[in-house]
Amino acid sequence: MKKGKKIYEGKAKIVFATSDKNLVIQHFKDDATAFNNQKKDVIDGKGILNNRISEHILTNLNQVGIKNHLIKRLNMREQLVQHVEIIPIEFIVRNIATGSLTKRLGIEDGTVLEYPLVEYCLKNDELGDPLISKEHILAFKWMDDFEIDFVNNELARINDFLQGMFRGVGIKLVDFKVEFGRLEKNGKKDIILADEISPDTCRLWDATTDKKLDKDRFRKDLGNLVEGYQEVARRLDILHEQSNIRPLKYSKPKAVKFKKK
Numbered sequence: 538m539k540k541g542k543k544i545y546e547g548k549a550k551i552v553f554a555t556s557d558k559n560l561v562i563q564h565f566k567d568d569a570t571a572f573n574n575q576k577k578d579v580i581d582g583k584g585i586l587n588n589r590i591s592e593h594i595l596t597n598l599n600q601v602g603i604k605n606h607l608i609k610r611l612n613m614r615e616q617l618v619q620h621v622e623i624i625p626i627e628f629i630v631r632n633i634a635t636g637s638l639t640k641r642l643g644i645e646d647g648t649v650l651e652y653p654l655v656e657y658c659l660k661n662d663e664l665g666d667p668l669i670s671k672e673h674i675l676a677f678k679w680m681d682d683f684e685i686d687f688v689n690n691e692l693a694r695i696n697d698f699l700q701g702m703f704r705g706v707g708i709k710l711v712d713f714k715v716e717f718g719r720l721e722k723n724g725k726k727d728i729i730l731a732d733e734i735s736p737d738t739c740r741l742w743d744a745t746t747d748k749k750l751d752k753d754r755f756r757k758d759l760g761n762l763v764e765g766y767q768e769v770a771r772r773l774d775i776l777h778e779q780s781n782i783r784p785l786k787y788s789k790p791k792a793v794k795f796k797k798k
């Protein structure tokens with residue numbers, strides 16, 4: 538697959554065209570941004586970890602019937618994905634109150650929600666991704682009623698699957714953000730999961746200590762972001778720890794002496 542010209546550059550990823558108009562290459566950068574681009578840094582290795590973690594999660598979601606854009610991971614930083622038209626909405630699912638929810642509504646940080654809470658935000662950096670309602674989505678024709686129901690159902694399935702997957706490795710899925718895209722197929726448009734699911738887009742806390750293993754390490758200046766992401770990858774059994782792979786010591790075989798009969 539030949540890599541073509543850059544068609545979009547976001548805060549953490551670049552999208553390149555390919556020789557097939559239906560496929561694009563998604564490149565994961567090391568750039569970290571927060572608070573609508575006010576805080577920026579480059580964190581060595583973050584893109585590689587997100588590429589690998591997102592590939593693992595999207596592959597697993599596909600296996601349980603949640604259609605998504607991933608075709609395959611190409612290398613350390615790139616994935617081949619379906620070319621979709623991204624719906625301009627960020628879909629947020631929360632299991633535990635934290636972040637903007639606690640600030641906005643004064644809910645105590647760490648409150649476990651009785652039911653997962655879905656929020657919609659308009660994907661618009663200039664406006665600071667404002668919270669919107671289902672009525673806004675319908676009024677401005679970003680999606681129709683049927684599409685909203687479909688996506689809400691997918692969100693519940695994604696949340697169930699991810700919660701189970703992370704719980705199994707001692708991690709609480711606090712909240713996450715996903716994006717969906719439209720894919721033209723045989724004259725009709727399907728909606729599929731797109732973008733990425735990684736510690737950049739989820740809040741992940743250690744199940745016993747509540748230690749943050751996600752992008753909040755950057756947002757809150759906690760340090761050791763890469764170590765947090767590595768911990769997630771290690772627990773998901775997808776990190777083949779380089780430092781544990783020591784070169785085998787080569788020692789010259791000793792000459793074997795045979796006793797003379």
Ligand code: 5GP
Nearest residue numbers: 629635636637638712713714737738739740
């Ligand atoms: P909050 O609204 O509390 O800031 O974020 C809720 C969840 O959505 C968190 O897991 C956060 O990482 C994710 N999220 C919300 N907006 C964005 C965004 O613009 N970029 C990324 N990477 N994640 C986001």
